[in-house]
Amino acid sequence: MFYLKLAQRNIRQSFKIFAPFLLATVMMFVLNFILASITFSPELDKLDIKSVAVVLIIGQIILIPFSIGIEIYAYRFLLKKRSREFGLYDILGLGKNQITLVALLELLLIWFVTVVLGTIVGVILSKFLFLVFIALIGGNYFNLTFLSWSFVMPTLIALTSFVILAFISTWALRHNSSLTLLRAESHGEREPKSRSFLALIGILLLGVGYYLAITIKVGTFIVVTFAGAVLLVIVGTYLFYVAFTIWYLKQQKRGRRYYQPEKFITINSLLYRMKQNVIGLGNITILVTMAIVTLVTTVMLQAGLKQNMMANMPFTTELIAMNTGETSIGNVTEEQFDRLLSLTEKQTQVDLKKGIQYVDYGTTSVKLTHGKHVTVKHIMSSDSQSGVTNVQLVSRDTLIKLGNKLPKLAPNDIFIHNYAGEFNPKTINWFGQLLRIKGQTAHVKNYATQSLVGNSTMIVTANDTQTKRLYQRMTFDADGYSIAQRKLVIDLSKNDNQNVVKAFKSMNDNTAPVSLLVSDRFALLKEGQAYSGGFLFIGFTLGLTFIIGAALIIYYKQIAEGEQDKEAFRILQEVGLSEKEVSQTINSQIRLLFFMPIVVAVIHFAGAYIMISKIINVFGINNETLMLSVSGGVILLIVVMYYLIYKVTSHSYVKIVQRHV
Amino acid sequence: MLLEVNHLAKVFKTRFSKETTTALRDIDFSIETGEYIAIMGESGSGKTTLLNILATLERPTNGIVSLNGTNITRIKANDLAKFRREHLGFVFQDFNLLDTLNVRDNIYLPLVLNRKPVQIMQERLHTLAPLLHISELLNKQPFELSGGQKQRVAIARALMTQPDLILGDEPTAALDSKNSDRLLTLFEQINDEGQTILMVTHSSVVASHAKRVLFIKDGMIYHQLYRAERSTSEFNKEINLAMSSVLGGN
Ligand SMILES: Nc1ncnc2c1ncn2[C@@H]1O[C@H](COP(=O)(O)OP(=O)(O)O)[C@@H](O)[C@H]1O
Numbered sequence A: 001m002f003y004l005k006l007a008q009r010n011i012r013q014s015f016k017i018f019a020p021f022l023l024a025t026v027m028m029f030v031l032n033f034i035l036a037s038i039t040f041s042p043e044l045d046k047l048d049i050k051s052v053a054v055v056l057i058i059g060q061i062i063l064i065p066f067s068i069g070i071e072i073y074a075y076r077f078l079l080k081k082r083s084r085e086f087g088l089y090d091i092l093g094l095g096k097n098q099i100t101l102v103a104l105l106e107l108l109l110i111w112f113v114t115v116v117l118g119t120i121v122g123v124i125l126s127k128f129l130f131l132v133f134i135a136l137i138g139g140n141y142f143n144l145t146f147l148s149w150s151f152v153m154p155t156l157i158a159l160t161s162f163v164i165l166a167f168i169s170t171w172a173l174r175h176n177s178s179l180t181l182l183r184a185e186s187h188g189e190r191e192p193k194s195r196s197f198l199a200l201i202g203i204l205l206l207g208v209g210y211y212l213a214i215t216i217k218v219g220t221f222i223v224v225t226f227a228g229a230v231l232l233v234i235v236g237t238y239l240f241y242v243a244f245t246i247w248y249l250k251q252q253k254r255g256r257r258y259y260q261p262e263k264f265i266t267i268n269s270l271l272y273r274m275k276q277n278v279i280g281l282g283n284i285t286i287l288v289t290m291a292i293v294t295l296v297t298t299v300m301l302q303a304g305l306k307q308n309m310m311a312n313m314p315f316t317t318e319l320i321a322m323n324t325g326e327t328s329i330g331n332v333t334e335e336q337f338d339r340l341l342s343l344t345e346k347q348t349q350v351d352l353k354k355g356i357q358y359v360d361y362g363t364t365s366v367k368l369t370h371g372k373h374v375t376v377k378h379i380m381s382s383d384s385q386s387g388v389t390n391v392q393l394v395s396r397d398t399l400i401k402l403g404n405k406l407p408k409l410a411p412n413d414i415f416i417h418n419y420a421g422e423f424n425p426k427t428i429n430w431f432g433q434l435l436r437i438k439g440q441t442a443h444v445k446n447y448a449t450q451s452l453v454g455n456s457t458m459i460v461t462a463n464d465t466q467t468k469r470l471y472q473r474m475t476f477d478a479d480g481y482s483i484a485q486r487k488l489v490i491d492l493s494k495n496d497n498q499n500v501v502k503a504f505k506s507m508n509d510n511t512a513p514v515s516l517l518v519s520d521r522f523a524l525l526k527e528g529q530a531y532s533g534g535f536l537f538i539g540f541t542l543g544l545t546f547i548i549g550a551a552l553i554i555y556y557k558q559i560a561e562g563e564q565d566k567e568a569f570r571i572l573q574e575v576g577l578s579e580k581e582v583s584q585t586i587n588s589q590i591r592l593l594f595f596m597p598i599v600v601a602v603i604h605f606a607g608a609y610i611m612i613s614k615i616i617n618v619f620g621i622n623n624e625t626l627m628l629s630v631s632g633g634v635i636l637l638i639v640v641m642y643y644l645i646y647k648v649t650s651h652s653y654v655k656i657v658q659r660h661v
Numbered sequence B: 001m002l003l004e005v006n007h008l009a010k011v012f013k014t015r016f017s018k019e020t021t022t023a024l025r026d027i028d029f030s031i032e033t034g035e036y037i038a039i040m041g042e043s044g045s046g047k048t049t050l051l052n053i054l055a056t057l058e059r060p061t062n063g064i065v066s067l068n069g070t071n072i073t074r075i076k077a078n079d080l081a082k083f084r085r086e087h088l089g090f091v092f093q094d095f096n097l098l099d100t101l102n103v104r105d106n107i108y109l110p111l112v113l114n115r116k117p118v119q120i121m122q123e124r125l126h127t128l129a130p131l132l133h134i135s136e137l138l139n140k141q142p143f144e145l146s147g148g149q150k151q152r153v154a155i156a157r158a159l160m161t162q163p164d165l166i167l168g169d170e171p172t173a174a175l176d177s178k179n180s181d182r183l184l185t186l187f188e189q190i191n192d193e194g195q196t197i198l199m200v201t202h203s204s205v206v207a208s209h210a211k212r213v214l215f216i217k218d219g220m221i222y223h224q225l226y227r228a229e230r231s232t233s234e235f236n237k238e239i240n241l242a243m244s245s246v247l248g249g250n
């Protein structure tokens, strides 16, 4: 077929012009492919974590229109460069219908190439990323498997955008005479007007978005609120850019330093391209923000899970005995526990005398009222969500054995230690027993924190007997309590740990029904890492996706503007702008466009900060310093990457623009 | 002597083939201050190349161009831009206005590049604008102007720096005959005020407005005519005669 041949020949001959467009379509296909493979991976359920799904869904919501948008942008760029060629065809007597047909066939061919190339690159890239991950992490809970959806989804997205492109190209070819096609240069834009109304709406949307993000509550609506806040901030960002940049540039134009060569040229060319800049800057900002949010969340989850595990397991090894008799109050006797331990010692030849023994009464979920005098009468159900405080009953004796220093207490006096929250009344009526609070303890070390979800508080009693009494006073009317356990905690080498754990678990003692448990930090860490490895993979892939997206936009912005500015810089050089001044001008333009998205992205991230910390708090991660330093590190990393991207792409801009005499 | 051109030659080598094109073979001429000169020749005769060399936009393969005694072919690359914006003014066929600037700023551009104070720009524009009939256009964007208007703006820009020499490459080529006439009359007026002008053109009508016409062919100047007291139409006839006699003589 003649036209197909023509289309094919066009692509091959002007491959240089087609290449950036193909790059954009393939890249977007690959990103959509990777995201779809993760989203539709059947293994995802294993991770059983809501926020991953949230991030993925938001990722999709953003990526789909974004990829369609960038393809339209890239295509219009291509059309503009080819309009001369089309105009020539027209003048040479190829009818409009035939030209349109050729253009559509070209699109069809490119779509086909995109799907084939994109699938290959997508499979290879995601497998590669995944393998890197396995190598880094070791074992893994999460496994990347491709379902047919991972292929269908990106193909459909590509199809949608290509159909749109087909309409665009048909429309453009119909509505331009051959002469305008031949010229098809800049149609000229009037200088944009100030937009105080848009500025107001933009700031309002940003404000509401931030407010939602900052006041977000953990609960059923967290996903909706999260998505709503994100949407508001996105729209607000574009409006803000429109209004702010126009305002800023106009301000500059009025300023006294306006008539300085670099400023003069920069301000005017930025004003001239306002629309384009706003969309570009907005897109870059959103993507960079998404990348920061994703990476911080991921790293926090990873680092936090490990930290949590360390806090939950201050010693490498815990040997636990628990009464499995009828009563939940009963406790393994000290004699029985000692017997079990010495048997273990004998069998493994590992000295357990250094270990510390205590009774762990676990965590009790109760509702603590506000005010100076608090009464506790009921245990709450362990899955009740709001307003529950998890209380640990611990004796001063135990804490001292574990190496803490605490003043003496009278029998019915207690100290309070808050993990989270600010519980500080004068008295507590604990199931009928009045307790006086003697103060707060700032630090407690070596005691396993049970749970950090929601508010957590430790009640430190005068001595072991008192703790036991308070435990026994409780009315066990709901399941929010733990069975008391006798525990030995000890730091062991990896090898000893393994032997002891194995031996202890297989002990047999017939004096009373008892169940023997162990907690082994080495094993837990390994397991936790495999688990959070899945997260890390998803998080980093997503982060990478967003960064690649931003890089693509930046690249396109540079080459598109390079094409547009080429003529302007030629004129400028003819009028007498030296090469050095050209570089200075270019740099000052690039600097402005470089810093704005990064600065705004960091501000957005600051707005999302509280929301993020609340979400990861759901996983029991609650470490302000860690969060701050992780955020700082991630932002630094992204700034560096962003800078490199800009360096490389601005080079392609300068190459287009610079003319040497 | 304002401008002296001696034994100027330019050979183009294309990057990928071994072929060379000799655009200028051996050009000699000189210009006094206050002259209005047209260089005439057919398409491909090397006019643009010559003008680009005079404009320091291109380096010659051989020969000397001196402006006010300075050999401009020897100016260091870094200083070229400065030299251009201080000594030369340009009027191009396709106007070369910046789309991003409004008319006023387009005209200010060379002085901005020279870091001149705003008052000077305003003063000069104040005297130039009525002369060029562009006072009404100053706040418009270039895309709102007609070709003739654009070219007048370009001339204003060229005159702003009070250059030693104005160079024009087919300045009327993109204009209709009415606008073209208007522009050439304008050139004559400017020249009457003392501005030296050199333009290249393939059209005898255009050339007939100049005081002196040089003929270029095959990269050489082979003839020249002075207008003296003749009208443009008489001069035009004579130019055509000279052209055909040369073509016929070959
Ligand atoms: N950059 C260049 N590279 C190679 N050849 C060139 C270049 N510029 C001009 N030429 C050649 O030099 C000759 C003169 O061109 P030009 O000066 O543009 O002529 P005119 O302006 O009189 O039409 C032509 O043969 C042209 O093809």
Ligand SMILES: [Mg+2]
Binding pocket: B047, B048, B049
């Ligand atoms: Mg020419």
